[in-house]
Amino acid sequence: MSENGIDHLDALRDHYGNPSDNAQRKQLDHLDGHCRTLIAASPFVVVGTSNARGEQDVSPRGDPPGFVKVLDDKHLLIPDRPGNRRLDSLSNLLENPGVGLLFMIPGMNETLRVNGRGRIVTDPETLAAMIVQEKPPLSALLVEVEAAYLHCGKALIRSRLWSPDAQVDRKSLPSLGKILADQIKGLEQREQEERLEKAYRETLY
Numbered sequence: 001m002s003e004n005g006i007d008h009l010d011a012l013r014d015h016y017g018n019p020s021d022n023a024q025r026k027q028l029d030h031l032d033g034h035c036r037t038l039i040a041a042s043p044f045v046v047v048g049t050s051n052a053r054g055e056q057d058v059s060p061r062g063d064p065p066g067f068v069k070v071l072d073d074k075h076l077l078i079p080d081r082p083g084n085r086r087l088d089s090l091s092n093l094l095e096n097p098g099v100g101l102l103f104m105i106p107g108m109n110e111t112l113r114v115n116g117r118g119r120i121v122t123d124p125e126t127l128a129a130m131i132v133q134e135k136p137p138l139s140a141l142l143v144e145v146e147a148a149y150l151h152c153g154k155a156l157i158r159s160r161l162w163s164p165d166a167q168v169d170r171k172s173l174p175s176l177g178k179i180l181a182d183q184i185k186g187l188e189q190r191e192q193e194e195r196l197e198k199a200y201r202e203t204l205y
Contacts, residue, residue, distance in 0.1 A: 027149040030073040031114075035148050038112045040066045041105050045078065047141070048100035049092035049118075057088040063132065068103075074145050076114070077121075079130040079137035082203055090139070093118050099143055102151075107162050109153025116146040135205040 006012050031039070044062045061068075061078055069077040078101075080090070093099065099118040104111050118141050121127075127136040160166040174182075177193030 027147050029146060029148075031070055031076065031145055031148055032073070034150075035112060035114075036070050038105065038150075039068050039070055039076065039103055041108075042068065042103040042112070043106070044104045046102040046104070047078070047089050048102075049089045050096055050098065051092045052095040055092075057092055059089045065105075067130070067132075069129065076143050076145065077126070077130070078141040078143065079127070080139045080141060081132075081137055081205055090120055090141075093120060093141070099141070101143065109156040109162070111151045111153075111156070112148070113151050114143070114145055114148045116143045118143045133205045 006015060028035070043065045044060065045068060046058055046060055048056065048058045050056045061080070063079065063081070067079060071077060097117040097119060099116060101114040101116075102111055103114070120139050121142050122139045124136070126140060130137050130140065156162065175189075175193055176196055177189045177191075180192050181187045181189035
């Protein structure tokens with residue numbers, strides 16, 4: 001261990017110890033029946049990517065439960081709905097196909113982690129299978145699964161994420177319009193809040 005912390009794998013293992021046998025053996029190289037059940041119940045997945053320079057992005061994706069389609073034991077499909085057009089995740093995938101997924105289910109403390117390689121698909125027949133409110137996604141992320149395993153619920157238990165009495169009063173925090181107006185010179189808070197309200201109301205799909 002260096003003066004400022006851990007800087008090599010041996011020191012990291014010395015500090016934390018080794019994982020249990022079950023922790024190592026639980027990792028699958030495919031989606032089994034349990035993974036399929038959890039993906040079908042999940043309305044929310046976090047997508048992690050990085051570009052060729054190692055710059056990272058983590059982005060949320062959400063829709064009604066079952067919006068992520070399991071095609072077979074090695075492939076799943078995630079629709080990409082209208083957003084801010086930054087395209088951080090999709091741009092990264094063009095340089096580095098590695099992708100990490102974290103599926104969450106409201107009320108369930110355990111999460112499903114899936115790692116693999118992704119590519120962007122746009123053929124109309126594929127997108128037609130994911131139409132919501134008569135609108136197909138703009139594209140879809142096809143992931144070839146390399147690893148899948150359940151993550152224990154300690155983090156969500158500690159955070160009390162699903163506890164009703166732990167929910168934050170939204171009015172106690174600044175609105176996105178206020179934050180943007182403070183961060184970007186020349187923007188007006190009211191105008192931004194009206195624009196966001198319209199986007200949430202009219203362009204979710």
